[in-house]
Every structure is written in C-alpha cells, then in structure tokens.
Amino acid sequence: MADDAEQGTAALPIRRPGFVYALGKVILWPIVLLYFRPRISGRGNVPRTGPVIFASNHLSFIDSIAIPVAAPRRLQFMAKSHYFEGTGFRGAISRWFFTAIGVVPVERGAGGSGQESLDAGKRILESGGAFALYPEGTRSxxxxLYKGRTGVAFLALTTGAIVVPVGVAGTDRIQPVGTRFPRPHRFSVSFGEPIDVSVHGPASSGRARRHATDEIMAAIHALSGQELAGAYNEAPQSGVARLVDRVLPRERR
Known part of the structure; x- marks a missing residue:
C-alpha cells in the first residue's frame, strides 16, 4: 500500500499551468462575463510571484471555475482523478477542461491519498506556484461557513507560502445541490489581504496550525459574510483539506 501511494505521488503531473491553462481562461472568461456578470475585487492583493495559497470558502463546484477565472495568478487545485480517466471524445474534453482550470488529479480512494495530496501541494508551492484549496474540506x-481544517496552515508553515483568503458568494445559486447544469446568476469573488502565518510558530506545533487556520478562516468570513457554523463540516470525506488533515498529528480542538 505504501509503495502504491509513493508511486501515485511520483506520477502526479506537478508542473506550472501553461498554454492549455491560458487558452482555457481566454475561452472561459467571455462566457463567464456575459453569462454570470461576476463582481471581482481585491486582485491587487494577490502577490504576482512566489508561492501563494488561495484559501476559499466553498459553496459549489462552480467555485473551482470562478476562482481561477478571477485570479491574476495561474493556480492549481486537487480533484478526483476520475475526471481525467474518461474515454473517447467526452473523456478528452473532460481532461482538457480540468487541465485548463489548473486541476491536478489525486487518487482519493487510495489509502495514502491524504499524504499524496499533501506532497503534491508542497511540490506546487516549493516550485513557486499558486495552490488553491478549501479549508472547510468540502462544500457547505x-x-x-464551517471551521477550517489545519492542512492549509501546515502547507503554509512548511513551505513559507503566503495565504490569500478568498470569499466567494452566489455560486451556490448557479448550481444548487442536485442540479446538473449551471443557471445564470451573478457571483462575486473577493481576494483579501495576504496573510503571513509564520508568526504562529512551526508546522510541527498543533497549536500553531490551529491558530493560523483560525486567522485564515476569520479573514475568509470577513470577505464572504456567511453565518458561522462553529463546527466542522462532517459531510462524507471528500475534500483535499480533509484528506490532508488525516495525515497530520492531532491538535487540541
């Protein structure tokens, strides 16, 4: 099992998004602009170089399209590998689309999937790239807004990456739970001021990870204006942040 996890991690195509990403954004932007009329603010808060973690609230699958389209940096997400495994024309289109929005595949069903996600995120950030995740672990x-899981803080403290909080609103109205196709509705993406979490202590400290995560979630809350749940989102295990959380030492909660 360990060998399989290591082999899977080594096979991940961790590289900076290139031509396909740029082409996908060029194609998607006018569609998004005309169909959804987005409000985007705070783009000037995003560092143009160096490792950056985009930490966002999560309301809909559409978030993973809205954030890359709105961001001034090319960024990467983790997602289930089955999006890349289809056959024929439909499979080819799926692979192109998810590559175009910066998705890196991860085997979520594997025993080492949490470590695989953690290693992939570190490799993206250590190469100077931008990595996006949802600290809540899965969509609300x-x-x-649910309590953040500490994987986001671990990655920031381990790699020295700056965290840019992101507040998304309205995307849940575009594709409500249970619907297959998006509906026209205005959404907003707000990028907050960068956060340096290194002041909280080392990544090995559970208390430092918890305090750093709480600071990040407070910034997301200020941007999104959501009601606070005051608990973890206990939906079925699926989000990358939750997978990462599983491989970290427990902190006092």
Whole structure:
C-alpha cells in the first residue's frame, strides 16, 4: 500500500499551468462575463510571484471555475482523478477542461491519498506556484461557513507560502445541490489581504496550525459574510483539506 501511494505521488503531473491553462481562461472568461456578470475585487492583493495559497470558502463546484477565472495568478487545485480517466471524445474534453482550470488529479480512494495530496501541494508551492484549496474540506450544503481544517496552515508553515483568503458568494445559486447544469446568476469573488502565518510558530506545533487556520478562516468570513457554523463540516470525506488533515498529528480542538 505504501509503495502504491509513493508511486501515485511520483506520477502526479506537478508542473506550472501553461498554454492549455491560458487558452482555457481566454475561452472561459467571455462566457463567464456575459453569462454570470461576476463582481471581482481585491486582485491587487494577490502577490504576482512566489508561492501563494488561495484559501476559499466553498459553496459549489462552480467555485473551482470562478476562482481561477478571477485570479491574476495561474493556480492549481486537487480533484478526483476520475475526471481525467474518461474515454473517447467526452473523456478528452473532460481532461482538457480540468487541465485548463489548473486541476491536478489525486487518487482519493487510495489509502495514502491524504499524504499524496499533501506532497503534491508542497511540490506546487516549493516550485513557486499558486495552490488553491478549501479549508472547510468540502462544500457547505447550508451556506454557513464551517471551521477550517489545519492542512492549509501546515502547507503554509512548511513551505513559507503566503495565504490569500478568498470569499466567494452566489455560486451556490448557479448550481444548487442536485442540479446538473449551471443557471445564470451573478457571483462575486473577493481576494483579501495576504496573510503571513509564520508568526504562529512551526508546522510541527498543533497549536500553531490551529491558530493560523483560525486567522485564515476569520479573514475568509470577513470577505464572504456567511453565518458561522462553529463546527466542522462532517459531510462524507471528500475534500483535499480533509484528506490532508488525516495525515497530520492531532491538535487540541
């Protein structure tokens, strides 16, 4: 099992998004602009170089399109590998699309998937790239903002990456739970001021990870204006932040 996890991690195509990403953004932007009329603010808060973690609230699958389209940096997400495994024309289109929005595949069903996600995120950031994740672990089904999982702080403290909090609103109205196709509705993406979490202590400290994560979530809350849930989102295990959290030492909660 360990050998399989290591082999899977080594096979991940961790490289900076290139031509396909740029082409995808050129194609998607006018569609998004005309169909959804987005409000985008705070782009000037995003560092143009160096490792950056985009930490966002999560309301809908559409978030993973809205954030890359709005961001001034080319960024990468983790997502289930089955998006890349289709066959025929439909499979080819799926692979192109998810590559175009910066997705890196990860085997979520594997025993080492949490470590694989953690290693992939570190490799993106250590190469000077931008990595996006949802600290809540999975999308909020009731619109509230849930407590953040400490994987985001671990990655920031380990790599020295700056964290840019992101607040997304309205995307849950575009594709509500249970619907297959997006509906026209205005959404907003707000990029907050960069956060340097190194002041909280080393990545090995559970208390430092917890305090850093709480600071990040407070910034996201200020941008999104959501009601606070005051608890973890306990939906079925699926989000990258939750997978990462599983391989970290437990901190006092």
């Amino acid at each position: 089904l009731d619109g509230r």
